[in-house]
Amino acid sequence: MKNKKALIIGGGIAGLCTGVYLRRAGFDTEILEMHTLAGGLATAWTRKGYTFENCVHWLVGSKPGADMNAQWKEVFDIDRLLFHNDDVYEVIEKDGDRMTVFQNVDRLEREWLDKAPGDAAAIREFSGLVRKLSRFRTNPGDSLIDRLKFLAGVIPFLPTLGRYSKLTMGKFALKFKHPLLREFFGVGLSDLSFLAIAFALAWMTNRNAGYPIGGSPIIIGLIEERYKSLGGKIRFGARVEKIVVENGRAAGVLLAGGERLSADIVVSAADGHATIFDMLEGKYVSDKINKIYATYKRFPSYVQVSLGVAADFKKEPPFLYTTPVKTIEIDPETRRDSLSIRIFNFDPTFAPAGKTALVAFFTTTNDEYWVALRQNDRNKYEAEKSRIAAEVITAVEARFPAAAGKVEVADVATPATVVRYTGNWRGSMEGWLMTPASGIKQLPSVLPGLKNFYMVGQWISPGGGLPSGLLTGRNVTRRICKDFGLPWKAN
Ligand SMILES: Cc1cc2nc3c(=O)[nH]c(=O)nc-3n(C[C@H](O)[C@H](O)[C@H](O)COP(=O)(O)OP(=O)(O)OC[C@H]3O[C@@H](n4cnc5c(N)ncnc54)[C@H](O)[C@@H]3O)c2cc1C
Incomplete structure (x- = not known):
């Protein structure tokens, strides 16, 4: 019998993982990716010998045998990665004061109690929660017995999670008096669910959130x-403009340029709003989807300033939150009195020996300004990027005098870059924020009134992240197998 054909829109991590699972399920698969390479947000670029990372701080599942590790093995040989597990997650400094966020929860607790004894109750509450969540298993497994065991294991955590x-x-x-602890929890994504940071630290203390070298x-x-290697096809420079629907079923896609491709099923691993x-022209929505x-x-979206510096930052932390010498104006609505810098001294593949790639990151919700500026005034757009780069270089040189005059490369990516290269709605860095309102519940992967169509990726999984790409692709493929009466094969 002829295989059924699946078209997958988007070759980010979700599209690729879905492709792996659908090939195993026996579909002929073709990923349509508008860019010239796969990865979407999970990408990096090279300038004059320096590599600048856009995404990964950590990969949950890095530890053999721990949560998510077995699932990654289903889609790639994770043992070929070399993981770096730093002792330090981040150093926060301000007004001569300094606090370290250790990856190990016991060290973190000791450091914070030492530096902020007046916050002992809140510190113990946080470290206690991280310890508890480090015992939480997130893998439900596939069989009924595995699922029942998982549910039984979750029950003791329900009051805490609730x-x-x-x-x-x-x-x-607000529970903290110490200004640095207030900044750690309160600056940046203050609407983010508190459980997100507690889980992140739990994975770190378990050594299950390593950074993959490269x-x-x-x-x-x-x-x-x-x-x-499973026979999946990927076509680059293929931007999908419309999903073709015939008699209430997705029947293919229309590419920019007019080419029409037919399929038995269409899976979108691209931006949810688009x-x-x-x-789909908004024809297949429910009140629930409209409300979401x-x-x-x-x-939010972001401006990323990447610097290649001919200096050795070996003694510096991997991630530094500091204060610039003067406020940095990112765009007319966004001014920053803090500077978050990733110092890639732990990845030797990112810079020639003795040199270092640095990445400063600023969130902004003013994506429309950046997109319009690039479209309407290219000279001003470039000038603004140069201005921001110069301000960041001044701040970096003031903080690290050894770097003065040694910045060899400066590269600025804006929300317009994110939109152009990934198509994410409003240049969002990770889809839906995990908030008390969204919770962790997945959004629907199918739409009302439309058969043979499915969605995967960060826009159906609040909180986003690389694991959501795999897990949504895995879950949706199981559902497709059920819909088409095919056996589910994870491996
Ligand atoms: C700064 C930053 C730090 C992060 N840190 C981490 C981290 O440490 N750990 C972690 O797990 N996650 C992290 N993330 C999140 C993670 O990168 C994303 O959640 C994940 O990569 C999203 O994958 P996706 O496949 O769902 O979407 P995307 O990566 O957005 O992929 C969508 C793909 O679809 C393509 N596409 C869009 N529209 C079309 C169209 N019309 N036709 C054809 N193709 C189309 C795009 O080009 C893109 O390749 C970070 C993200 C950012 C930005």
């Missing part, structure tokens, strides 16, 4: 390799 799921980072920050391209390259409201798109909070 209590903290209503709390945001910003609200928890960054995003290494992970993406290995998944793409697995997908192709999929539902542009490619009207009310859920998104992760």
Whole structure:
């Protein structure tokens, strides 16, 4: 019997993982990716010998045998990655004061109690929660017995999860008097669910959130390799404009340029808003979906300033939150008195010996300004990027005098870059923010009134992240197998 044909829109991590699972399920698969390479947000770029990472700080599942590790093995050979597990997650400094966020919860607790004894109750509450969540298993497994065991294991955690799921980072920050701890929890994504940071630290203390040397391209390259080795096809420079619907079923897609491709099923691993409201013209929505798109909070967009510096930052932390010498104006609505810098001294593949790639990151919700500026005034757009780069270089040189005059490369990515290269709605960095309102519940992967169509990726999984790409692709493929009476094969 002839295989059924699946078209997958988007070759980010979700599209690639879905491709792997659908190939195993026996579909002929073709991923349609508008860019010239796979990865979407999970990407990095190279300038004059320096590599600048856009995404990965950590990969949940890095530890053999721990949560998510077995699932990653289904889509690529994770054992080929070399993981770096730093002792330090971040150093926060301000007004001569300094606090370290250790990855190990016991060290973190000791450091914070030492530096902020007046906050002992809140510190113990946080470290106690991290310890508790480090015992929480997130893998339900496939068989009924595995699922029942998982549910039995979850029950003792329900009161804790219920209590903290209503709390945001910003609200928890108010429990602290020490200004640095207030900044750690309260600055940045203050609407983010407090459980997000507690889980992140729990994975870190378990050594299950390592950084893969080589960054995003290494992970993406290995998944793409697995997908192709299974016979999956990927076509680059293929932008989908419309999803073709015939008699209530997705029947194919229309590419920019007019080419029409037919399929038995269509899976969108692209931006959720563009999929539902542009490619499908908003014809297949429910009140629930409209409400989500009207009310859920998104992760913001960002300006990323990447610097290649001919200096050795070996003694510096991997991630530094500091104060610039003067306020940095990112755009007319966004001014920053803090500077978050990733110092890639732990990844030797990112810079020539003795040199270092640095990445400064600023969130902004003023994406429309950046997109319009690039479109309407290219000279001013470039000038603004140069201005921001110069301000960041001044701040970096003031903080690290050894770097003065040694910046060899400066590269600025704006929300317009994010939109152009990934198509994410409003340049969002990670889709839906996980908030008390959204919770962790997945959004529908199918749309009302439309058969043979499915959605995967960060826009159906609040909180986003690389694991959501795999898990949504896995869950949706199981559902497709059920819909088409095919056996489900994870491996
Ligand atoms: C700064 C930053 C830090 C992050 N840190 C981490 C981290 O440490 N750990 C972690 O797990 N996650 C992290 N993330 C989140 C993670 O990168 C994303 O959640 C994940 O990569 C999203 O994958 P996706 O496949 O769902 O979507 P995307 O990566 O957005 O992929 C969508 C793909 O679809 C393509 N596409 C869009 N529209 C079309 C169309 N019309 N036709 C054809 N193709 C189309 C795009 O080009 C893109 O390749 C981070 C993200 C950012 C931005």
